Each structure stands twice: as structure tokens, then as C-alpha cells.
Amino acid sequence: MQIKLTNDGSRTLYSEEFDACYHSESGAWSESRLVYLQHSGVDASLAAGQNTSVLEIGLGTGMNFLVTADRAIQSNAPLTYTAIDNFRPPATIIRELSLQSQLTTPGMESAWLDYYDRPIRHAQPLSWMPPVVFTPLAGQAEILVQDCQLLPSLSFDAIYLDAFSPAISPELWTEKFFADLYRILKQGGKLTTYCVKSTIQKKLKPLGFCVQTPPGPEGGKRQVLLATKD
Numbered sequence: 001m002q003i004k005l006t007n008d009g010s011r012t013l014y015s016e017e018f019d020a021c022y023h024s025e026s027g028a029w030s031e032s033r034l035v036y037l038q039h040s041g042v043d044a045s046l047a048a049g050q051n052t053s054v055l056e057i058g059l060g061t062g063m064n065f066l067v068t069a070d071r072a073i074q075s076n077a078p079l080t081y082t083a084i085d086n087f088r089p090p091a092t093i094i095r096e097l098s099l100q101s102q103l104t105t106p107g108m109e110s111a112w113l114d115y116y117d118r119p120i121r122h123a124q125p126l127s128w129m130p131p132v133v134f135t136p137l138a139g140q141a142e143i144l145v146q147d148c149q150l151l152p153s154l155s156f157d158a159i160y161l162d163a164f165s166p167a168i169s170p171e172l173w174t175e176k177f178f179a180d181l182y183r184i185l186k187q188g189g190k191l192t193t194y195c196v197k198s199t200i201q202k203k204l205k206p207l208g209f210c211v212q213t214p215p216g217p218e219g220g221k222r223q224v225l226l227a228t229k230d
């Protein structure tokens with residue numbers, strides 16, 4: 001694993017094993033904020049003080065989680081955040097990302113590093129920093145979402161689909177997986193991702209998703225994907 005400096009000054013990880021970055025090289029924080037927090041409607045929901053539930057596929061460095069948790073804390077809005085990953089990067093690497101530099105709430109990075117230093121408590125909700133409840137799930141997302149017994153909720157306001165590309169993680173871009181995600185989204189709930197491939201859009205539409213392609217972050221992808229459960 002290597003640290004990669006992205007164009008907005010924030011850092012992300014590069015995995016040699018998959019020859020893939022954890023975020024857009026045009027700006028890791030810009031991508032987290034726009035594609036996930038904002039396009040998903042979570043930013044607006046938290047700003048209005050509403051109770052909001054998010055499922056993230058691919059927790060990775062925790063950047064998307066921290067951006068969202070920061071917003072919830074600033075708005076004092078209850079956030080329940082469930083995140084799945086089948087791999088946890090070492091805490092020593094996470095330390096080098098200097099995550100606090102982009103966050104408003106003091107102490108978030110150290111709270112995150114404390115979590116990283118401890119053994120993962122699979123499927124145990126953690127009252128992380130009030131009003132945020134964080135539930136980490138370790139394992140294959142396609143299996144955990146299909147079984148759904150370990151999920152703390154069966155109706156999410158938003159799903160952040162931040163998997164590696166369809167070429168690297170094909171199991172997270174199948175019709176079957178999208179159908180399972182559709183099932184656990186609330187009516188009007190939104191799934192966001194950076195991948196706008198027409199093959200992916202063609203799998204989402206027949207399931208009942210309304211698919212839009214809003215602009216991506218400055219200097220990055222021209223369009224990203226927003227799929228709403230109608």
C-alpha cells in the first residue's frame with residue numbers, strides 16, 4: 001500500500017495488489033464530499049437535523065465515513081452509518097493520511113485511529129462520537145447484503161457504492177447485488193457511485209432505479225451516478 005497525494009491536496013491509498021486508488025486522483029476529499037455526501041442527499045438531510053441512515057460498500061480508509069460523520073456532528077443530527085469491507089488497511093498507513101486536516105470537528109482523526117488500533121468488533125454498533133452510531137461489518141459485501149441478518153437496518157436513506165471498478169470487483173456490480181441493494185433502500189432513497197458506465201446503468205434501470213448522471217468533482221470525472229429508488 002502506498003500513500004497518494006491527490007490534486008486537491010488530500011491523500012488517499014494506492015493498492016499495488018489491485019493497481020487501484022481508493023479515491024479519484026483528482027481529489028479524494030472532493031470526491032467524498034460531492035459524490036457521496038452531497039449527491040446522495042445525506043448532506044441536506046443532516047443539515048435539516050434529520051435522522052439519517054447510510055450504508056457504505058467499501059469502507060476503505062474511512063474518508064467517506066468521516067466526511068459524513070463530521071457533517072452529522074456539526075448539525076447535531078443523528079446518523080447511523082453501517083460500512084462493509086473485506087479488508088482493513090493497517091493503522092500505520094491510515095495515520096499517514098492526515099485525515100484531520102480536512103475535518104471541522106476536533107478529535108475525529110484520533111477517534112478514528114483509536115478504532116483502527118482495536119480489533120474489529122464485527123456488527124457491533126459503536127456509539128462513536130455522538131450523535132453518530134457506526135456499525136462496521138467485516139466480510140464480502142455481496143454476501144452480507146444478501147443475507148442481511150447482520151445489517152442493523154433493512155431500510156437505508158442512502159447507499160454509498162464505493163467499490164473498486166467493475167473490472168476489479170465484478171461481484172459488487174452485478175444485477176443480483178443491485179437488486180439486493182434496492183431492497184434495503186427506503187422509497188426515495190439514493191445510491192451514489194463514481195462509475196457511470198452504460199453497462200452499469202442498464203443493470204440499474206430495470207430494477208426500478210431512476211438513474212441520473214450529475215456532474216463529478218472539479219478536475220475529475222465529468223459525470224458520476226445517482227440512482228434513486230422511485
Ligand SMILES: C[S@@+](CC[C@H](N)C(=O)[O-])C[C@H]1O[C@@H](n2cnc3c(N)ncnc32)[C@H](O)[C@@H]1O
Nearest residue numbers: 058059060061062063064085086140141162164
Ligand atoms: C475504492 S475502495 C473504498 C474507498 C473508501 N470508501 C474510502 O473512503 O477510503 C474499495 C474498497 O472495497 C473493498 N472491497 C473490495 N471487494 C469487496 C467485497 N467483495 N466486499 C467488501 N469489500 C470489498 C476494498 O477492500 C476497498 O477498501
